[in-house]
Amino acid sequence: MFLKNNRNLTLFTKHSYHLIDPSPWPLLTSSGVFMLTVGLVTWMHNFVGGWTLLLNGLFLMLYIMSIWWRDVIREATFEDQHKIIVRRGLRFGMILFIVSEVMFFFAFFWAFFHSSLSPVFNIGGVWPPKSILPVTLSGIPLTNTFLLLSSGATVTWGHHAIVTKAKKHTILALLITIGLALLFTALQGLEYTDAPFNISDSVFGSCFYMTTGFHGFHVLVGTIALFVSFIRVVLNHFTDTHHFGFEAAIWYWHFVDVVWIFLLGSLYWWGQ
Template sequence: MLSKEQFKYLKTTHSYHLVDPSPWPIVAAFGAFMLTSGGVLYMHKFIGGWNLFLTGFTIILYVMYTWWRDVIREATFEDQHTVVVQKGLRLGMILFIVSEVMFFFAFFWAFFHSSVAPVYNIGGVWPPKAITTINTYAVPLTNTFLLLTSGATVTWAHHAILVRAKKHTLVALIFTLVLASLFTGLQGLEYVSAPFSISDGVYGSCFFLATGFHGFHVFIGTIALLVSFIRIVYNHFTDKHHFGFESAIWYWHFVDVVWLFLFINVYWWSNAGV
């Protein structure tokens, strides 16, 4: 066990960030255990399962807030995130996005497995005979325009912060957040008016799982950009030190690219023969 003096000495003799002792990992572990256990108990109709699930969910939300608060303090006010630390964070974000690519790859695999060689159970055609598909050139095309435009505005925000144009950064982010909100709203309207549901065979399952998880990622990306907007207002970022914002931008561009594949394959290609 290192003494406080030895720990402080180690923190000042290299470029790496030795984090202070934190209660949040163990608290997060307990919260995740309660969340999953409560969910399983609830699904099996055990008394108290729902309350345990909500307790775990609340703990997870609290830990997310406090742990990220500590990270912001270390990065912004204590200047602990050196160039070496930022390189590690960038690598971590890249690996996270790669894992997300694999996540969506599974949905596209299921989609093409069923659509390229449709089995006799669904009529031997794709989309299945009983399915009335969504018009490609209505909400889907509009959402494509909104999301691609948001990719351009968030790039504008990134370039603006690099040249220390705070006002331009905030304006560009406002445009991005508005476009993201419009996308989510139209996606919700599309779901409400869809002529099929997730229970309508393999087509409904593939459609709602792929587009639904993408919509969830848009929601998470919107929150990340909103947090970045607030941090820019409070001057947490500089032209050299803004990885939190940069990672949100990377994530948003990933969301853009996934939507292009969804639009081309799930919406346009599936309806091309209809």
């Protein structure tokens, strides 16, 4: 009898937390990640079926990501489940995610400075190695810096516009930001095609391509996040006080900007 009364009290308890319904997405995400990892390893070792497993894992992950985030958007926009305390938890989660990304890039910068401050005899005891002709700072790197910093300014304009309920300005700012991001990615790809060295050319090539390549991947992810925010702005999913999805994309984009400044100063300028 006591348990029954407790169960009834639980059903009528009022609180601001969002208790999500049981979902298959975490289990399916784990399966997709496992397939992607195993497929990548088997493909690199030329096992039969590795490429197919890799593609299936990638497709499964992309599909689950779109469906899972669709559920989150529905819960936040149409079901009004994201109260103040839930949004606070989402903010903490996004902050911790960005901190983990900082640690991720810290490892690459550590490898670069460790190799450049004490170059070993295998690469001639000098930095850059004797066989490497580095990419010059002027040209594409400097142009990309201008593009990325400009995109940071336009996305901030979009944030201020949505706070002041200026929807047209928000849409225009996001379009400009996405355009600058795509131009940055295109120029980065052009730089790779014209670079006088590749990822196999000593530790310099490895550090350069791994760091700039992962930064380019983060630019691509940020571009997708901003594009989704653009669609949601058009569909009136956001208000002047409730637009954390857009805020999270902005935080991520500023993180991408800051990483590029450190990357430019180390790989393109100091390391030359």
